[in-house]
Amino acid sequence: xARPRPEPVQVVKHRRDAALNALVDGVPYIRFLNIxxxxxxxxxxxxxxxxxxxxxxxxxxxxxxxxxxxxxEVTAVITLSWEHMFPHIESGEIDADAIxxxxxxxxxxxxxxxxxxxxxxxxxxxxxxAFINRAGRRYASVRVEAWxxxxxxxxAQGTGHFLMPQNRADKS
Numbered sequence: 001x002a003r004p005r006p007e008p009v010q011v012v013k014h015r016r017d018a019a020l021n022a023l024v025d026g027v028p029y030i031r032f033l034n035i036x037x038x039x040x041x042x043x044x045x046x047x048x049x050x051x052x053x054x055x056x057x058x059x060x061x062x063x064x065x066x067x068x069x070x071x072x073e074v075t076a077v078i079t080l081s082w083e084h085m086f087p088h089i090e091s092g093e094i095d096a097d098a099i100x101x102x103x104x105x106x107x108x109x110x111x112x113x114x115x116x117x118x119x120x121x122x123x124x125x126x127x128x129x130a131f132i133n134r135a136g137r138r139y140a141s142v143r144v145e146a147w148x149x150x151x152x153x154x155x156a157q158g159t160g161h162f163l164m165p166q167n168r169a170d171k172s
């Protein structure tokens with residue numbers, strides 16, 4: 001009995017990128033803040049693309065604290081959603097078209113989110129990466145780090161707790 005031939009790498013990569021883009025593009029607030037995601041293997045990095053409208057204090061100038069907090073929380077939610085959906089995307093159960101057309105895609109709901117502002121966010125692109133401490137069927141705990149020029153010099157970090165979406169099959 002011969003094993004099925006694996007899909008070409010380009011097809012797998014395209015499927016993953018299309019699903020991630022559909023997930024991100026489905027949230028208008030992410031588009032409003034001009035946040036994008038860079039996927040390398042199983043690791044997501046959020047990118048807050050700089051715009052003058054993101055400045056909170058023009059005298060410094062510094063990125064608005066609310067924008068920073070939103071960026072950290074969005075990175076945590078998208079990372080959790082990606083981890084939650086990834087097995088379904090890989091199995092072919094969910095594809096990019098299903099994500100774009102299904103208005104019932106459920107994101108994790110924030111229980112609480114704490115932000116530590118470590119230094120001013122400079123007027124340039126910012127990056128963030130979320131680390132899932134615990135992700136069960138109902139609850140998840142996530143830590144997020146944000147930096148600009150050097151990953152070792154964080155300008156903000158956050159910790160959040162989230163209520164995970166229940167699968168339709170789990171509710172019956």
